[in-house]
Amino acid sequence: xxxxxxxxxxxxxxxxxxxxxxxxxxxxxxxxxxxxxxxxxxxxxxxxxxxxxxxxxxxxxxxxxxxxxxxxxxxxxxxxxxxxxxxxxxxxxxxxxxxxxxxxxxxxxxxxxxxxxxxxxxxxxxxxxxxxxxxxxxxxxxxxxxxxxxxxxxxxxxxxxxxxxxxxxxxxxxxxxxxxxxxxxxxxxxxxxxxxxxxxxxxxxx
Amino acid sequence: xxxxxxxxxxxxxxxxxxxxxxxxxxxxxxxxxxxxxxxxxxxxxxxxxxxxxxxxxxxxxxxxxxxxxxxxxxxxxxxxxxxxxxxxxxxxxxxxxxxxxxxxxxxxxxxxxxxxxxxxxxxxxxxxxxxxxxxxxxxxxxxxxxxxxxxxxxxxxxxxxxxxxxxxxxxxxxxxxxxxxxxxxxxxxxxxxxxxxxxxxxxxxx
Numbered sequence: 184x185x186x187x188x189x190x191x192x193x194x195x196x197x198x199x200x201x202x203x204x205x206x207x208x209x210x211x212x213x214x215x216x217x218x219x220x221x222x223x224x225x226x227x228x229x230x231x232x233x234x235x236x237x238x239x240x241x242x243x244x245x246x247x248x249x250x251x252x253x254x255x256x257x258x259x260x261x262x263x264x265x266x267x268x269x270x271x272x273x274x275x276x277x278x279x280x281x282x283x284x285x286x287x288x289x290x291x292x293x294x295x296x297x298x299x300x301x302x303x304x305x306x307x308x309x310x311x312x313x314x315x316x317x318x319x320x321x322x323x324x325x326x327x328x329x330x331x332x333x334x335x336x337x338x339x340x341x342x343x344x345x346x347x348x349x350x351x352x353x354x355x356x357x358x359x360x361x362x363x364x365x366x367x368x369x370x371x372x373x374x375x376x377x378x379x380x381x382x383x384x385x386x387x388x389x
Numbered sequence: 390x391x392x393x394x395x396x397x398x399x400x401x402x403x404x405x406x407x408x409x410x411x412x413x414x415x416x417x418x419x420x421x422x423x424x425x426x427x428x429x430x431x432x433x434x435x436x437x438x439x440x441x442x443x444x445x446x447x448x449x450x451x452x453x454x455x456x457x458x459x460x461x462x463x464x465x466x467x468x469x470x471x472x473x474x475x476x477x478x479x480x481x482x483x484x485x486x487x488x489x490x491x492x493x494x495x496x497x498x499x500x501x502x503x504x505x506x507x508x509x510x511x512x513x514x515x516x517x518x519x520x521x522x523x524x525x526x527x528x529x530x531x532x533x534x535x536x537x538x539x540x541x542x543x544x545x546x547x548x549x550x551x552x553x554x555x556x557x558x559x560x561x562x563x564x565x566x567x568x569x570x571x572x573x574x575x576x577x578x579x580x581x582x583x584x585x586x587x588x589x590x591x592x593x594x595x
Contacts, residue, residue, distance in 0.1 A: 203409070213470075214467075261578065371584075379584065
Protein backbone atom coordinates (compact mmCIF):
# COMPACT_ATOMS: atom_id res chain seq x y z
CA UNK A 184 0.00 0.00 0.00
CA UNK A 185 1.10 3.53 -0.84
CA UNK A 186 0.35 6.12 1.82
CA UNK A 187 0.76 9.88 1.82
CA UNK A 188 0.66 11.85 5.07
CA UNK A 189 0.37 15.62 4.73
CA UNK A 190 0.95 17.71 7.85
CA UNK A 191 -1.11 20.92 7.83
CA UNK A 192 0.47 23.01 10.58
CA UNK A 193 -2.28 25.62 10.45
CA UNK A 194 -5.00 23.77 8.50
CA UNK A 195 -8.34 24.11 10.26
CA UNK A 196 -9.62 20.94 11.92
CA UNK A 197 -13.24 22.13 11.66
CA UNK A 198 -15.55 23.08 8.82
CA UNK A 199 -15.55 26.75 9.80
CA UNK A 200 -14.13 28.09 6.54
CA UNK A 201 -15.67 29.89 3.60
CA UNK A 202 -16.10 27.84 0.44
CA UNK A 203 -15.59 31.02 -1.58
CA UNK A 204 -12.23 31.67 0.07
CA UNK A 205 -10.79 28.40 1.34
CA UNK A 206 -7.20 29.60 0.91
CA UNK A 207 -7.86 32.71 3.00
CA UNK A 208 -10.07 31.30 5.78
CA UNK A 209 -8.94 27.74 6.49
CA UNK A 210 -5.27 28.02 7.50
CA UNK A 211 -4.34 26.94 3.99
CA UNK A 212 -6.40 23.77 3.95
CA UNK A 213 -6.41 24.29 0.15
CA UNK A 214 -2.81 23.05 0.09
CA UNK A 215 -3.94 19.78 1.64
CA UNK A 216 -7.04 19.44 -0.54
CA UNK A 217 -4.91 19.57 -3.66
CA UNK A 218 -2.94 16.65 -2.24
CA UNK A 219 -6.09 14.50 -2.34
CA UNK A 220 -6.30 14.81 -6.11
CA UNK A 221 -2.58 14.26 -6.62
CA UNK A 222 -2.56 11.20 -4.35
CA UNK A 223 -5.71 9.40 -5.40
CA UNK A 224 -6.65 10.27 -8.97
CA UNK A 225 -5.24 9.12 -12.27
CA UNK A 226 -6.88 9.59 -15.67
CA UNK A 227 -8.67 6.30 -15.18
CA UNK A 228 -10.15 7.12 -11.79
CA UNK A 229 -9.19 6.30 -8.24
CA UNK A 230 -5.89 4.69 -7.35
CA UNK A 231 -7.14 1.79 -5.29
CA UNK A 232 -3.79 1.09 -3.62
CA UNK A 233 -3.35 4.60 -2.17
CA UNK A 234 -4.35 6.01 1.22
CA UNK A 235 -3.96 9.70 2.08
CA UNK A 236 -3.91 11.20 5.57
CA UNK A 237 -4.46 14.92 6.10
CA UNK A 238 -3.25 16.00 9.53
CA UNK A 239 -5.08 19.14 10.65
CA UNK A 240 -3.29 21.07 13.36
CA UNK A 241 -5.15 24.40 13.22
CA UNK A 242 -8.05 25.77 15.28
CA UNK A 243 -9.70 24.74 18.57
CA UNK A 244 -10.68 21.22 17.41
CA UNK A 245 -7.11 20.29 16.45
CA UNK A 246 -5.49 17.90 16.24
CA UNK A 247 -7.69 15.83 13.93
CA UNK A 248 -6.74 13.68 10.98
CA UNK A 249 -8.84 12.75 7.96
CA UNK A 250 -7.95 9.50 6.20
CA UNK A 251 -9.15 8.77 2.65
CA UNK A 252 -8.71 5.23 1.39
CA UNK A 253 -8.71 4.82 -2.38
CA UNK A 254 -9.86 1.21 -2.06
CA UNK A 255 -13.31 2.18 -0.81
CA UNK A 256 -13.69 5.95 -1.29
CA UNK A 257 -16.39 7.23 -3.64
CA UNK A 258 -17.12 10.47 -5.45
CA UNK A 259 -13.61 11.90 -5.13
CA UNK A 260 -13.55 14.79 -7.58
CA UNK A 261 -10.46 16.51 -8.98
CA UNK A 262 -11.67 20.09 -8.59
CA UNK A 263 -10.91 22.01 -5.43
CA UNK A 264 -14.44 23.32 -5.05
CA UNK A 265 -15.99 19.87 -4.77
CA UNK A 266 -13.17 18.66 -2.56
CA UNK A 267 -13.77 21.67 -0.30
CA UNK A 268 -17.51 20.97 -0.13
CA UNK A 269 -16.88 17.32 0.71
CA UNK A 270 -14.29 18.20 3.32
CA UNK A 271 -16.45 20.82 4.98
CA UNK A 272 -19.23 18.25 5.38
CA UNK A 273 -16.85 15.65 6.77
CA UNK A 274 -15.29 18.10 9.23
CA UNK A 275 -18.60 19.53 10.33
CA UNK A 276 -19.83 16.25 11.74
CA UNK A 277 -19.86 16.74 15.47
CA UNK A 278 -16.64 15.48 17.04
CA UNK A 279 -17.36 12.58 19.35
CA UNK A 280 -14.37 12.19 21.66
CA UNK A 281 -15.80 9.19 23.46
CA UNK A 282 -16.84 7.30 20.35
CA UNK A 283 -15.15 3.97 19.93
CA UNK A 284 -14.83 2.12 16.66
CA UNK A 285 -16.52 -1.31 16.97
CA UNK A 286 -13.62 -3.11 15.28
CA UNK A 287 -10.46 -1.33 16.28
CA UNK A 288 -11.53 0.12 19.60
CA UNK A 289 -9.88 3.48 18.94
CA UNK A 290 -8.23 5.59 16.28
CA UNK A 291 -9.98 6.29 12.99
CA UNK A 292 -13.78 6.26 12.84
CA UNK A 293 -15.49 5.93 9.46
CA UNK A 294 -17.72 8.85 8.56
CA UNK A 295 -18.56 7.64 5.05
CA UNK A 296 -17.32 5.04 2.63
CA UNK A 297 -13.53 5.23 2.55
CA UNK A 298 -13.29 8.36 4.71
CA UNK A 299 -12.46 8.24 8.42
CA UNK A 300 -11.50 10.78 11.10
CA UNK A 301 -9.30 10.41 14.15
CA UNK A 302 -9.16 12.78 17.12
CA UNK A 303 -5.41 13.00 16.96
CA UNK A 304 -2.53 14.10 14.77
CA UNK A 305 0.79 12.49 13.97
CA UNK A 306 0.49 9.82 16.67
CA UNK A 307 -2.91 8.69 15.40
CA UNK A 308 -1.38 8.30 11.93
CA UNK A 309 1.68 6.44 13.19
CA UNK A 310 -0.54 3.98 15.07
CA UNK A 311 -2.53 3.41 11.88
CA UNK A 312 0.55 2.87 9.70
CA UNK A 313 1.68 -0.24 11.54
CA UNK A 314 4.85 -1.46 9.82
CA UNK A 315 4.98 0.78 6.76
CA UNK A 316 8.43 1.94 5.68
CA UNK A 317 8.66 5.68 6.43
CA UNK A 318 9.94 8.35 4.04
CA UNK A 319 10.03 12.10 4.49
CA UNK A 320 9.86 14.32 1.41
CA UNK A 321 12.31 17.14 1.91
CA UNK A 322 14.57 19.31 -0.22
CA UNK A 323 17.63 18.08 1.63
CA UNK A 324 16.92 14.36 1.17
CA UNK A 325 18.62 11.94 -1.18
CA UNK A 326 17.30 11.64 -4.72
CA UNK A 327 14.15 9.51 -4.96
CA UNK A 328 15.39 7.95 -8.19
CA UNK A 329 18.44 6.58 -6.36
CA UNK A 330 16.53 5.05 -3.44
CA UNK A 331 17.15 1.32 -3.83
CA UNK A 332 14.46 0.03 -1.47
CA UNK A 333 11.62 2.20 -2.77
CA UNK A 334 8.65 0.30 -4.17
CA UNK A 335 8.05 -2.10 -1.27
CA UNK A 336 4.67 -3.50 -0.26
CA UNK A 337 3.81 -0.83 2.34
CA UNK A 338 5.30 2.65 2.33
CA UNK A 339 4.30 5.96 3.88
CA UNK A 340 5.48 9.34 2.60
CA UNK A 341 5.34 12.38 4.90
CA UNK A 342 5.01 15.88 3.49
CA UNK A 343 4.82 19.31 5.04
CA UNK A 344 2.45 22.05 3.92
CA UNK A 345 3.47 25.46 2.50
CA UNK A 346 5.50 26.13 5.66
CA UNK A 347 7.20 22.74 5.98
CA UNK A 348 7.21 20.53 9.08
CA UNK A 349 7.15 21.57 12.71
CA UNK A 350 10.27 20.72 14.73
CA UNK A 351 8.49 18.13 16.88
CA UNK A 352 7.18 16.27 13.85
CA UNK A 353 10.62 16.29 12.33
CA UNK A 354 12.25 14.94 15.51
CA UNK A 355 9.64 12.20 15.86
CA UNK A 356 10.21 11.03 12.29
CA UNK A 357 13.98 11.08 12.75
CA UNK A 358 13.59 8.96 15.88
CA UNK A 359 11.50 6.45 13.96
CA UNK A 360 14.26 6.02 11.40
CA UNK A 361 12.42 7.57 8.46
CA UNK A 362 14.43 8.04 5.26
CA UNK A 363 14.76 11.62 3.97
CA UNK A 364 14.21 11.77 0.21
CA UNK A 365 13.94 14.55 -2.35
CA UNK A 366 11.96 14.65 -5.61
CA UNK A 367 14.44 16.84 -7.48
CA UNK A 368 16.54 19.99 -7.55
CA UNK A 369 13.62 22.46 -7.34
CA UNK A 370 11.50 22.73 -4.20
CA UNK A 371 7.90 21.94 -5.11
CA UNK A 372 4.38 22.21 -3.69
CA UNK A 373 3.25 19.17 -1.68
CA UNK A 374 0.84 18.02 -4.42
CA UNK A 375 3.59 18.14 -7.06
CA UNK A 376 5.87 16.12 -4.80
CA UNK A 377 3.14 13.49 -4.42
CA UNK A 378 2.70 13.35 -8.20
CA UNK A 379 6.41 12.63 -8.63
CA UNK A 380 6.41 9.96 -5.92
CA UNK A 381 3.41 8.28 -7.56
CA UNK A 382 5.20 8.41 -10.91
CA UNK A 383 8.39 6.89 -9.51
CA UNK A 384 6.43 4.09 -7.81
CA UNK A 385 4.32 3.51 -10.94
CA UNK A 386 7.53 3.04 -12.89
CA UNK A 387 8.98 0.61 -10.36
CA UNK A 388 5.82 -1.47 -10.11
CA UNK A 389 4.99 -1.30 -13.81
CA UNK B 390 12.13 28.65 -22.69
CA UNK B 391 9.75 25.96 -21.46
CA UNK B 392 6.24 26.13 -22.90
CA UNK B 393 3.13 24.14 -22.12
CA UNK B 394 0.15 24.17 -24.48
CA UNK B 395 -3.07 22.70 -23.11
CA UNK B 396 -5.89 22.08 -25.58
CA UNK B 397 -9.33 22.44 -23.98
CA UNK B 398 -11.69 20.86 -26.49
CA UNK B 399 -14.78 22.06 -24.67
CA UNK B 400 -13.31 24.73 -22.35
CA UNK B 401 -15.37 27.90 -22.55
CA UNK B 402 -13.69 30.82 -24.33
CA UNK B 403 -15.78 33.35 -22.41
CA UNK B 404 -16.27 34.23 -18.75
CA UNK B 405 -19.83 32.85 -18.71
CA UNK B 406 -19.27 30.23 -16.04
CA UNK B 407 -20.20 30.04 -12.38
CA UNK B 408 -17.36 30.53 -9.91
CA UNK B 409 -19.16 28.19 -7.51
CA UNK B 410 -19.26 25.41 -10.11
CA UNK B 411 -16.45 25.92 -12.60
CA UNK B 412 -16.16 22.18 -13.30
CA UNK B 413 -19.86 21.92 -14.14
CA UNK B 414 -20.43 25.13 -16.11
CA UNK B 415 -17.25 25.90 -18.07
CA UNK B 416 -16.70 22.87 -20.30
CA UNK B 417 -14.11 21.65 -17.79
CA UNK B 418 -12.02 24.81 -17.78
CA UNK B 419 -11.03 23.64 -14.27
CA UNK B 420 -8.76 21.04 -15.89
CA UNK B 421 -6.89 23.83 -17.67
CA UNK B 422 -6.78 26.12 -14.63
CA UNK B 423 -4.99 23.44 -12.64
CA UNK B 424 -2.37 23.37 -15.38
CA UNK B 425 -1.49 27.00 -14.63
CA UNK B 426 -0.38 26.12 -11.11
CA UNK B 427 1.50 23.01 -12.22
CA UNK B 428 3.28 24.89 -15.03
CA UNK B 429 4.21 28.13 -13.33
CA UNK B 430 4.53 27.67 -9.58
CA UNK B 431 7.25 26.12 -7.47
CA UNK B 432 7.61 26.49 -3.70
CA UNK B 433 9.68 29.59 -4.28
CA UNK B 434 7.19 31.38 -6.52
CA UNK B 435 6.86 31.79 -10.25
CA UNK B 436 8.96 29.86 -12.70
CA UNK B 437 10.27 32.71 -14.78
CA UNK B 438 11.32 30.56 -17.73
CA UNK B 439 7.89 29.00 -18.32
CA UNK B 440 5.04 30.09 -20.59
CA UNK B 441 1.66 28.36 -20.58
CA UNK B 442 -0.97 28.53 -23.33
CA UNK B 443 -4.56 27.52 -22.64
CA UNK B 444 -6.42 26.86 -25.90
CA UNK B 445 -10.16 27.35 -25.38
CA UNK B 446 -12.28 25.65 -28.01
CA UNK B 447 -15.72 25.77 -26.33
CA UNK B 448 -18.64 28.18 -26.71
CA UNK B 449 -19.55 30.89 -29.26
CA UNK B 450 -16.39 33.00 -28.74
CA UNK B 451 -14.05 30.08 -29.49
CA UNK B 452 -11.37 29.66 -30.51
CA UNK B 453 -9.40 31.87 -28.14
CA UNK B 454 -6.11 31.26 -26.41
CA UNK B 455 -4.82 32.73 -23.16
CA UNK B 456 -1.05 32.93 -22.75
CA UNK B 457 0.56 33.40 -19.33
CA UNK B 458 4.24 34.25 -19.26
CA UNK B 459 6.03 33.49 -16.01
CA UNK B 460 8.66 36.14 -16.77
CA UNK B 461 6.23 39.00 -16.31
CA UNK B 462 3.03 37.56 -14.78
CA UNK B 463 1.95 38.76 -11.33
CA UNK B 464 -0.39 37.51 -8.63
CA UNK B 465 -0.61 33.93 -9.91
CA UNK B 466 -2.17 32.01 -7.03
CA UNK B 467 -2.10 28.23 -6.55
CA UNK B 468 -5.74 27.80 -5.52
CA UNK B 469 -8.37 27.11 -8.14
CA UNK B 470 -10.79 29.69 -6.78
CA UNK B 471 -8.42 32.60 -7.31
CA UNK B 472 -7.30 31.25 -10.66
CA UNK B 473 -10.97 31.03 -11.69
CA UNK B 474 -11.65 34.60 -10.59
CA UNK B 475 -8.62 35.86 -12.49
CA UNK B 476 -9.53 33.89 -15.57
CA UNK B 477 -13.14 35.04 -15.58
CA UNK B 478 -11.98 38.65 -15.51
CA UNK B 479 -9.49 38.08 -18.30
CA UNK B 480 -12.04 36.27 -20.47
CA UNK B 481 -14.78 38.79 -19.83
CA UNK B 482 -12.90 41.61 -21.45
CA UNK B 483 -14.80 42.33 -24.63
CA UNK B 484 -13.25 40.54 -27.60
CA UNK B 485 -11.90 43.01 -30.10
CA UNK B 486 -11.48 41.17 -33.39
CA UNK B 487 -10.03 44.16 -35.18
CA UNK B 488 -7.54 45.11 -32.51
CA UNK B 489 -3.95 44.98 -33.60
CA UNK B 490 -0.96 44.68 -31.33
CA UNK B 491 1.35 47.69 -31.85
CA UNK B 492 4.49 45.53 -31.98
CA UNK B 493 3.56 42.27 -33.61
CA UNK B 494 0.65 43.41 -35.76
CA UNK B 495 -1.44 40.36 -34.89
CA UNK B 496 -1.66 37.37 -32.58
CA UNK B 497 -1.54 37.79 -28.80
CA UNK B 498 -2.69 41.04 -27.23
CA UNK B 499 -1.68 41.83 -23.66
CA UNK B 500 -4.57 42.25 -21.26
CA UNK B 501 -2.46 42.62 -18.13
CA UNK B 502 1.14 42.08 -17.12
CA UNK B 503 2.23 38.70 -18.44
CA UNK B 504 -1.22 37.67 -19.67
CA UNK B 505 -2.29 37.93 -23.31
CA UNK B 506 -5.19 36.67 -25.41
CA UNK B 507 -5.34 35.69 -29.07
CA UNK B 508 -8.47 35.28 -31.16
CA UNK B 509 -7.39 31.90 -32.40
CA UNK B 510 -6.57 28.39 -31.30
CA UNK B 511 -3.78 26.02 -32.25
CA UNK B 512 -2.60 28.12 -35.21
CA UNK B 513 -2.25 31.23 -33.05
CA UNK B 514 -0.09 29.23 -30.67
CA UNK B 515 2.03 27.71 -33.42
CA UNK B 516 2.71 31.17 -34.86
CA UNK B 517 3.79 32.33 -31.40
CA UNK B 518 6.10 29.36 -30.79
CA UNK B 519 8.42 30.19 -33.65
CA UNK B 520 11.18 27.57 -33.64
CA UNK B 521 10.48 25.70 -30.42
CA UNK B 522 11.00 21.94 -30.48
CA UNK B 523 7.57 20.30 -30.30
CA UNK B 524 6.60 17.44 -27.99
CA UNK B 525 3.20 15.82 -27.50
CA UNK B 526 2.41 14.24 -24.13
CA UNK B 527 0.59 11.01 -24.84
CA UNK B 528 0.26 7.57 -23.26
CA UNK B 529 1.60 5.94 -26.40
CA UNK B 530 4.76 8.05 -26.63
CA UNK B 531 8.31 7.05 -25.80
CA UNK B 532 9.49 7.45 -22.21
CA UNK B 533 10.41 11.05 -21.33
CA UNK B 534 13.41 9.84 -19.32
CA UNK B 535 14.87 8.27 -22.45
CA UNK B 536 14.45 11.31 -24.72
CA UNK B 537 18.02 12.30 -25.57
CA UNK B 538 17.35 15.79 -26.94
CA UNK B 539 15.07 16.96 -24.15
CA UNK B 540 16.25 20.02 -22.25
CA UNK B 541 17.04 22.30 -25.17
CA UNK B 542 16.77 26.09 -25.12
CA UNK B 543 13.19 26.32 -26.43
CA UNK B 544 10.67 23.50 -26.12
CA UNK B 545 6.88 23.30 -26.29
CA UNK B 546 4.83 20.48 -24.75
CA UNK B 547 1.29 19.85 -25.99
CA UNK B 548 -1.31 18.26 -23.73
CA UNK B 549 -4.94 17.32 -24.19
CA UNK B 550 -7.64 17.91 -21.59
CA UNK B 551 -9.70 15.18 -19.88
CA UNK B 552 -10.84 13.92 -23.30
CA UNK B 553 -7.47 14.01 -25.07
CA UNK B 554 -6.75 15.73 -28.38
CA UNK B 555 -9.06 16.25 -31.33
CA UNK B 556 -8.10 14.43 -34.53
CA UNK B 557 -7.25 17.64 -36.42
CA UNK B 558 -4.92 18.83 -33.68
CA UNK B 559 -3.23 15.46 -33.64
CA UNK B 560 -2.75 15.44 -37.43
CA UNK B 561 -1.37 18.96 -37.43
CA UNK B 562 1.20 18.09 -34.78
CA UNK B 563 2.21 14.94 -36.62
CA UNK B 564 2.71 16.99 -39.78
CA UNK B 565 4.93 19.41 -37.88
CA UNK B 566 7.19 16.58 -36.78
CA UNK B 567 6.37 16.74 -33.09
CA UNK B 568 7.86 13.99 -30.89
CA UNK B 569 5.36 11.82 -28.97
CA UNK B 570 6.49 11.29 -25.38
CA UNK B 571 5.00 9.67 -22.30
CA UNK B 572 5.51 10.51 -18.62
CA UNK B 573 5.12 6.95 -17.36
CA UNK B 574 3.12 3.74 -17.29
CA UNK B 575 -0.05 5.25 -15.75
CA UNK B 576 -2.18 7.76 -17.67
CA UNK B 577 -2.31 10.99 -15.67
CA UNK B 578 -4.23 14.25 -15.53
CA UNK B 579 -2.75 17.06 -17.61
CA UNK B 580 -1.48 18.95 -14.56
CA UNK B 581 0.32 15.88 -13.23
CA UNK B 582 1.94 15.35 -16.62
CA UNK B 583 3.18 18.95 -16.57
CA UNK B 584 4.61 18.45 -13.08
CA UNK B 585 6.60 15.46 -14.30
CA UNK B 586 7.88 17.30 -17.39
CA UNK B 587 8.98 20.20 -15.18
CA UNK B 588 10.75 17.77 -12.86
CA UNK B 589 12.55 16.01 -15.71
CA UNK B 590 13.68 19.35 -17.17
CA UNK B 591 14.70 20.66 -13.72
CA UNK B 592 16.89 17.59 -13.35
CA UNK B 593 18.50 18.03 -16.75
CA UNK B 594 19.16 21.74 -16.30
CA UNK B 595 20.21 21.50 -12.62
